[in-house]
Amino acid sequence: MTIWKLLGLAALITAAATALLTTTTASAGGKEQSQTLVWWHNVTQGPGVKLYKDIAAEFQKQHPGITIKAVPLQNEQFKTKIPIALQSDSPPDVFQSWGGGGLVDQQKAGKVADLTKYVKPWIKSIGGTAAGWQVNGKQYAVPYSVGVVGFWYNKQLFKQAGIASAPKTWPQFLAAVAKLKQAGITPIAIGSKDEWPDAFYWDYLATKLCSKPVMQSSAVTYNFGNPCWTRAGEYVQRLLDAGPFQNGFLATPAQQGASSSAGLVANGKAAMELQGHWNPGVMQALTPENKVPSFLGWFPFPNVPGSKAIPGSLLGGGDGYACSWKAPQPACAQFLAYIDSPSVQRRVGSTGFGLPVRRGTENSVKDPNLRTVLKFRSTSPFIQLYLDQAYSAEIGQALNGAIAKQFAGKATPAQVVAEIQSAAKRK
């Protein structure tokens, strides 16, 4: 066979294969009777596992003809798979959404369904938390648990180091770190391998140093010219210079295994960790007794005196669900409504799985620490969404990467801001 014949054959096969693929996609669809909702979520451990099984079973019972097919994915893996799945012809119907810039990107590409008309009857009952999952005033996803980031700490170790009460201001916080060090205790555990835990410090200090208008406009204009951004990095640097983290923290993961940062605090090997409201659930799975440690306490990120930020501003975010463009409606929207129904929301609170968003279900939260978190959430004057989530993925990742470099001693506060700004210019 000559090379030309071979090439001709190759072209023929390519054409045939393309034709075949097109016809198979065209013949799919068109069934009305029994519907299946494929549900991608990131709950693989902790109290949510049983809750999710119950939710699916109850919903199916109430809606004969709708089958829920749950697909639990480990969190990091989830983030990898979702864009590929959305680009395909068979995306999941219901999937985890963190709102913010990521949702904007999905909405721009037409990958998420507009839920506005379906959720209209009940969306007011979840109050202001719904706003983070809107694009241009339209609802493209709904949250079911919203929390804030703060310090999860070991009360016993604090006492042992002679710290009477949880620090309220940044200078008090640095003093507490020094006291813990003096007592031979690792003050802070951090999962720097994953980079986003580093960004929590920088994000939070920016939230505590920059004014609310600066924080809000940055997510739209991507202008980081205000000096408060560099100052945030300088505050981070002062903390880094104090050496508060565990040995080898640059290689420590946040959540995997007993030697992760959550595991270190859960097992009494470090005094505190700056983490989200999900941390008790993560810690529980990492202790030998599978229990939330009794020594655990929570305090909000300390305020920076004399800054332009409103005292009590917090960094937070939450979990929600979106329906893909291909999801059967109103079945998908009905499922989201069920997740936000008082019955389910109360269990979200009572099992310690999350912080319910539905008004009137707040008192279902039993855990005293989560009650504290909820109290601060409801009374906070301003909650800034995690910056890597508030910004477009590309800029958010550049931000996390630049901050991780500072933690590794490879970037100055000014370089961090420059790197974020240059990623934003590319956009």
Add this chain to the structure above:
Amino acid sequence: MFLAPAVALYVIFLIVPVVQAVRYSTYDWNGLGALSDFVGLDNYREAFGDPAFRQAMEHNGILVALSLVFQLPLALGVALLLNRRMRGRGLLRVVFFAPYVLSEAITAVIFLQLLQPDGLVDEILRGMGLGALVQLWLADLGLVFYTLFVVITWKYIGFAIILFLAGLQGVPDELHEAAAMDGASSWQSLRLVTLPLLGPTIRIWAFLTIIGSIQLFDIVWIMTLGGPAGASSTMATYMVDQGVNSYRIGYATSVAVILFAVCFVFSILYQVFVLRRDVRGGTTRMAG
């Protein structure tokens, strides 16, 4: 016509994706929506201008060099030892080959545990009175890449040994006897008889090792995610970081095309200049 199925598979699963990749690499695309923002060669320009990517390429280059310089003598030495008649030879062969049977993921997770601060490796060193040698194996920016090299060597050395052992079976005893008759020392016999006859095997091994070093991903990703701060990145981890974490699919595809081009060009050159003799058959050139 009997070639048809093979050609079909080759086209559908190789040629078409490569052509697609080249197309994607000329767009600024976040993986969602239509390809609309054509940027020509900008992605390539950005990649070669990005210090993080240059650092990743440098790491791949260092890995190629380290693998050839350290793994070849080590594997060859062990293979020569295991080729001798001795007690427990079968068992030793199994022991050396065992790591190769483990998957990359399992190897990475095992070493991740062993290399924790105050983990087993540290404890063993301290137990032997070598506590001063204890390092932050995975958190030290200057050390992490070499730690990974040791893990990679542990994992792949068995494969080299098995290859060389197989190659050694093809070295006839008569030649060693003849060499000995002519008064060759065992060193001369090794250098002048064994090594030349093992040449084709070594060249194939080197080829596989170099390609493997350029494409390295799994072990690095699981153990360090290419970090801290890019200190253990490879071209493949950089690509995944840009594509999957930052959703810069167009840009990441240009990195993939660069990776492909490096491997492709290297393969062709290696075939033409190094493997040609072996492919033509035997170590002696045939006439005609």
